[in-house]
Amino acid sequence: MKNIIKYIKISACILMLTSCDAYLDKQPDDAMTMEMIFQKRASTQKYLVNVFSYMIDESHTAQNTPWLGASDEASITYIDRGYCYMNNGSWSPDNPPYVAFWRAYYQGIREANIFMQNVDKCPEINFEEKLRWKTEARFMRTYYYAMLMRMYGPVILVGDELIDISSTNLGKERSTWEECMDYICTEFDEVADILPEQQETTWYGKPTKGAALALKARMLLYSARKLYNSDDSFYKNIISTEGKHLFPQSYSEDKWKLAAEANKAVIDMGIYDLYKAYATNGSIDPYKSYAGIYLELWNNEVIFGRALSGKDWRLVTTPRGIGGSSFGGVSATQKMVDAYAMKSGRYPISGYTNEGKDPIIVENSYSEGKFQTITNPADGTSYANTNTMYKDREPRFYVSICWSGEKWKAGSTTIDVQFYNKGNSGPGDSHNYSKTGYLISKMTDHSLNHKNNEFGRFSWPICRLGEIYLNYAEALNEYDPGNEDILKYINLIRQRAGVPNLEEVYPEEVKDPDKMRQLIRRERQIELAFEGYRFFDTRTWRIAEETENGPVYGMNVMATDHTPTGKFWQRTVVETRVFSKKHYLFPIAQEELDRNKAITQNYLW
Structure with missing residues (x-):
């Protein structure tokens, strides 16, 4: 038992998109027949791990997902990644980034169905364990649907069918958004009635009642927001090949009530x-x-x-100057830095002028461009000649943001971070640098020596x-x-x-x-x-045409110093992004449309 959860806790949940072949998709010389697999406890259990393995490791944000790289909270320096094409508007159904999500999640759904239809055949597992494992696979099937829906909107519901999504004669249309929501909410409710409230320590990471209810509550909130709940939806006229409106046609206040009740139900669990x-x-x-x-x-x-x-996250958020194999290319935008409150609890910037460059500063709250010695209250470290925009901010700022001139601690190693050109973590001769003059220190364990590639683990x-x-x-x-x-x-x-x-x-x-x-x-x-929330928040709130479109600002990392008179401290455009109405949802890949003539494409794609 301990061995199997070891896979779930560590290995199966951090796989890359292409790393997990279906358990049955082996060469004939070592293949196990279906009957053989489900005759033994060990191989049945291994198949359940396979169902879990289609989860994407979303902490590997510089490689696996666009949730940071295509969000207004971050800018990533690495080129030729999917979020780069999303940001410059060059993506299309012919070359959609992250198309592997569609295939992987549907493969996971298929594997869950295979498992659920065969686990009862295993003579070495008792009824209670079969029910629990079957319910866990059913939870994962519903989880994969929810992950697809947040990207594509309405999706193809296959129920218990063993559908191969890559079939050339699939002929299945997307269900409507409301049909999809009804399905996943019912599924999450039903598995919640069977799953335990808490897993034993050995089984941490497996689904619980709370996990099912929380995911249901999140999806109900998304469904209540403007993208799916509006009288002026630009999705109104999308008609499926079956003659159905794929998206809701009008605003319903009751959706907010359902979302509130669902989230309160998680709170009321009291655990x-x-x-x-x-x-x-x-x-x-x-x-x-x-x-x-x-x-x-x-x-x-x-x-x-x-x-x-912690390796994948911390490699790309640790400043290069610390040494070792740190890359330091996932950076917070200036707008995200500006968003944090002062220690008084007031937000210091109410908006921007000059195409987002110049902040409108709330009176008596904040100053920028002045320099003095300030103390980081998180660890008591003092910094001379520091920009006063980093003074007297709220605690979450100091936990989350690393600015140029701050000391970065990594075990016994400490450096003064230099994000300017030719500085120890700046552009210079390396492509591993912060485009904005900031890095994300949130989720970093500063007791570990990253110089020696000590990255540890994190939650x-x-x-x-x-x-x-x-x-x-x-x-x-x-x-x-x-x-x-x-x-x-x-x-x-x-x-x-x-x-x-x-x-x-x-x-x-x-x-x-x-x-x-x-x-x-x-x-x-x-x-x-x-x-990873902000990407979906701005889209479901339907504000991404403002938040994700146009210039992205940071400090001027191409300047050669950040002394008080240096040009480093000028707010500078680090990239210019393109976002239009069609970008609220991912396009379905043209190759999927070619295989499945019944499916309807998303808006304007």
């Missing part, structure tokens, strides 16, 4: 809590608390997640309670504004983060649902930064 670490005086330490979500494996905030090797939360609180507050604000739970759960997030309650900082704004909506979105942007 999860925000991760907190405490100072010697008994107060919450906001720095260790926020960092600990990712550094404390399997902590009680994680509803569904993975304990992963990657697929679902965590902090998200559920934010989901619940957002949904409530849309259908029951003024409900006291809105501030209650937003404030629980802020209290853990060491900033004042929202009503103390914005006493009038919290009374206005429209202004409260923006405050909730900002809190979500900060709390869930760099975890």
Whole structure:
């Protein structure tokens, strides 16, 4: 038993897209027949691991996914990656990036169906274990559908059929969005009735009741947002080959109610809590608390997640100057840096002029371009001649952002990070550098010596309670504004983060649902930064034409120094992105359309 979960916890969940062949897809000389596989416990169990193995390792963000690289929270320096083509608008059905997601998830669905239809044949497994394993495979099937839907919208529902999605005569149309939502919500509800509330320690990483309910709650929130819930949807006229409207035709407030109830159901389980670490005086330490979500494996905030090797994430977020094999090319944008509140809890920048270059600074909140000695409150380190834009920010800023001139600690090694041209982590003669003059320190364990390639492991939360609180507050604000739970759960997030309650900082704004909506979105942007949420948030809110389109700013890393008089501190365009209405959903690859004549393409593709 311990061996199998070892695969699930470590190996099966960090595979690359092309690394897992189906268990049956072996050469004839070593193939096992179906009957042989499901006669033995060990081979049956191995097949279940195969069902899990189609999960994408989303922590390998510089390679596997576009969730950071094509989001306004980050800019990645590496070229010829899928997010590069998404950002410059050159992708199309003929050359769609991340097309392997479609194939991998449908292969996972097929493997889950094969397992569910055959596990009962195994004479070496008792009824209870068969039911549990079958339910886990059913959960994974539903999970794969949810992952497809967030990318493509409505998808092909195959039920229990053993469909090969690459068949040249498949002839299956996409189901409507509402049919897809009804299906996955029913499936998640039914598996939640069977799955345990908590797995034993040996089985951490396998699905639970909370994981099923949390994923259902997230998808209901997405479905309630404007992309799928609007009277002015540009998807209205997409008619399937079966004569159905693939997308919802009108706004429904009830969707927000369903989303609120679903997220509250996860909270009401009462078995999860925000991760907190405490100072010697008994107060919450906001720095260790926020960092600990990712550094404390399997902590009680994680509803569904993975304990992963830190290598892929930390290689690309550690400054090159630390030595070893660090690349340091996944950087926070200036807009993301600007988003963090001050320690007072107020947001210092209310907008931009000059095509997003010049910030509109809230009076008496923040200064930029002045230089003085400041102290990083996360570790007490002082920095001379430091830009005052990094002074007096909230704790999550100091946990998450590395700026030029900051000290980067890696075990016994410490460097002064230099993101300017020819600096130890700047462009110079290397393509491994930060385009924006920032790196992401969130999820980094600074006790490990990255110079010696010590990357350790970290907790990657697929679902965590902090998200559920934010989901619940957002949904409530849309259908029951003024409900006291809105501030209650937003404030629980802020209290853990060491900033004042929202009503103390914005006493009038919290009374206005429209202004409260923006405050909730900002809190979500900060709390869930760099975890892969922002990409889908801006799209389902239907604001990506503003947030993902046009110039992306950072510091001027091509300047040769960052002394107080240096040009490094000028806000500079690091890339210019293209986003139009068709980009809200991924295109279905032309080769899939060629194989399956019944399927309808997404809007404008």
